[in-house]
Amino acid sequence: MMKDEGRGREVPVLALDRRRFLAWSSAAAAAGLVGFPGAVAALSTGAPRQAVAGVRLSPSVFRASVEVTHRYLMQLSADRLLHNFRSQAGLQPKAEAYGGWEADTIAGHTLGHYLSALSLMHAGSEQEGCKARVDYIVDELRACQQAGGDGYVAGFTRKRADGTVEGGRAVLEELSLGNVRAQPFDLNGSWAPFYTWHKLLAGLLDAHRCCGNADALPVLEGIAGYVEAALAPLDHARMQEVLACEFGGMQESLAELGARTGNGRWVRLAERFTHEQVVEPLAAGRDQLNRLHANTQIPKLLGVARQFELQRRSADAAAALFFWQRVVGHHSYAIGGNADREYFQAPDTVSRYLTEQTCEHCNTLNMIRLSRYLYRWSGQSAYYDYIERAVYNHVLSQQHPDGGRFTYMTPMLGGEARKYSSPEGEFWCCVGTGMESHASFSEDIFWQEGADIAVNLYIPAVLDDPARGLALRLESSLPESGKVDLTVVEDRDAGLRWLRFRQPGWAGNVRVTRNGRLQVPRVRDGYLELQGPWQAGERIQLEFAMEVRAEPCAGEATLVSLQRGPCVLAADLGPADQPWDGVEPTLATGPVAALFAQPAGDGSFQVPLPSHAQPVRFAPFHGLHDRRHAVYFRQPDDAAQRRRAAAGSFDAAGQAALADRLVDHLQPGDEASETAHRLAARGSSYPVLYRRTRGRDVRSGGRVEFTLQGAGPATALRLRYWGEEHRRRFSIAVNGVVLANEVLDGGRGDRFVDVDYPLPAPLHARSPDGWQVRIEPEPGYSAGPVFGAWLLG
Structure with missing residues (x-):
C-alpha cells in the first residue's frame, strides 16, 4: 500500500511498468526532447501543494460572474434534470x-455538471441554497439506485x-455480451454514454468533497460496481474498442473514487479506461493530435494524471506533460482556447483556422484542470500563466453578464460576435462546463505548500483560515492596472513562513514594497518570495508594468494578437445585431506600445489604424459581449500583401470560368435557396456556417435530397467541401444513378475545394423533374458538409 499524499488515503501500489518507461525514454530521446525525461523525473506527487479552502471573493468582475451564475443555478429545476433518472x-x-x-440520448449530462456547479459554489462562496439542493439531488439518485437494485443509475x-x-x-447489457459497436460519439446507439455517466460521477465526487455529503460515495460505488460487472467479460482488446467512443473522464473519477475509499478495486477499474491509441504516442513524445476531437482527448490525460499520483508510473506523467506542452504551445489561440470545429489541427497552424467555430469552452476548463495537476507536481508558475490567460480571456467571455447564457464556441474570426445559449434551451456540454467554471474562481487564488502561501491569481479575495489563525486580504486593480496589495490580517501562531507571488509571464518590471519599504525578493520557479515572520497589519504592494505587446501567431509572423497584462485586447467592430462593414483591422509594422499609451478609465483605447479612417476602440476581449470583434491583426509586409493579392486574382478567375458553365446553383444552408430547390432533409441533417460560407451537414442515418433545374444540357455535378474534412463517407446519386461513393479524409489543404462528378450521357439532358440529387452517408459516418452545389454544362 502507499499513501495518496493529496487525499490522505491508502491506495494499492501497482508496480512500475519498467518496459513501458524505458520505451518511452528511448522514444523521447529519439524525438529530440532534450531534458524532457529529466523534467518528468522532477515531477513529484508527494509535494503537499494544495489549493487553500476558505477563500471568498471580494467585489470584482469575478464575483459578479459568480453571483449571476448562482441566480441561474437557483432558477433551474433539479426535478426536471432528474426526469430521466x-x-x-x-x-x-x-x-x-x-x-x-x-431531450436526446445524452440526457443526464447536465445534472452531473449542475451537481458539480452547486458543490463548487457552496465551497467557494457559501451561496444560499446550494448545499440543500446538492443533498436533495443525491437523495434522489440514491432512491433511483435503490429502486433499480443493482447499482445502476443513469439518465442517458x-x-x-x-x-x-x-x-x-x-x-x-449488450457490451457485457461482447457486442461492441463503437463510433467516435455513439456506442451501441447511445450518444457517448460513458461521457455522460462521467459527469454524474464527477458531480457526486464534488458533492462529497465540497459539501461533505456522506451518501455521495456509496451511490458512486454502486455505479462503479455495475460498470465493473458489465465490462468484466470484455478482454483488453474489446475494452479498447469500447474506448473508441468518447468516454469523458471516467478514468479520473474512478481513480479518485479509489483514492477516497482506499479501495484498489476502483483504481484497477480506472486503469481499464486508459486509451492506449492516444496515450502511448504522447508518452513517447509524438504529437499525433491532428484531426482528433479535442475534448475527447483532454479528459484522457486528466485520467492518466490522477493515475500517476496513485501509481507513480513516469510514462503517465510524461504523457500528461507532453500533451500540455503541445496543446498550450502549439495548438492554442491567444485567449487560451483550442481547436476548430472541436478538432485539433496540425501543430502551429492556428493562423489558418481563425473561424466562427474555434475555442470550445469545455476544452479550456479541462486544460485548466490539467494545469492544476502539473502545478501540484512542479510548483512552476508557467501553469498558472496559462490558467490566468484562459480565465481572464476565455472563461470570463463565455457567460453573458446577465447570467445563464453561455457560448459553445468563441469565434476568432474577425467581425464575428459570440452566440449564447438560452437559459433553459440548448443544454449543450458548454452550458454545463460554464456552470462549473463560473462557480470556482476562488480555487485558483491561494495555494499552500507546507508553511508557505503562493498567490497564483490576482483576483480580489479574502483568505480566512481560523484553524491556522491565518487571514489574508488581497486587493488588485487588475486588469485595469498592475497594482496588487496584500495585507496580513492575522498570523496568530506565526505559522506563515514565505509569501510567494507569481511573477506573470506578461509582466515587465515589478516594484515590490513591504510596509512601504522597497524589497528585493528572492526569485524561484517564477515566484517573487518574501520571508516571514509576519505581523498583523503588514502590507505587501506589487506594481507590475503592463505595456501592450504584440504576440505573433504560430505559423504566421505577420499575424499578431495584442496583450496588456492578463488580457487580450480586441478591436470593437460594432454591435452584434448590426452588419459588419467587412473592413479588416490591420496594424502598421513595428512596435505597438506607443499606440496604446493612454488607456481610458475602463481600460479601453482609441487607436489609429492604417485600415480605418477613424480610430478604432480596443478593449479587453472578455468584456465585448454583444459586440463584433477582432482578436488577430495583420502587420503585413510587402511579400504578404503580394501573396494575398495573388490569391484574390486566382479566385476571381475561377468565378469567371464557373459562370461560363453554370446551369443551376444551390447554396446549401440558405433557406431561400433550399426552398427554391425543394431540398428535403431526412433524419439528422442541419445547416452550418463555416468561414462565412453556408453549408449543410448530414449525419449517420440521415440523407438530403434536392432538385437542380435549368435548360441544360448538363455534364457534371460540382460539390464544394472543406479540404481538411475527414471521416466522411457518403454516396452521391443523380436521378437514382450513383455518381460516386465519396471519402473525405483530409489532405486536400486548408481551403474549400470543388469536386466535379461527371454525369453519364443519359443524364445530360434535363428530365421532366430536373436533376434530382441525393446525398446519403454510410452507416456510422457523416456526409459533407456540402458548401455549394452546381450543375455544370
Missing part, C-alpha cells in the same frame, strides 16, 4: 424533462435500429 428507475418523474441535449438513453428510445441499461 427517475423514469429509468421505474419511479414517477416529478417534472417534465428539459429540451435541447436533455439509446436509440434502437427502428428509431424507438429505451433506457441506457440496454447499452451495458
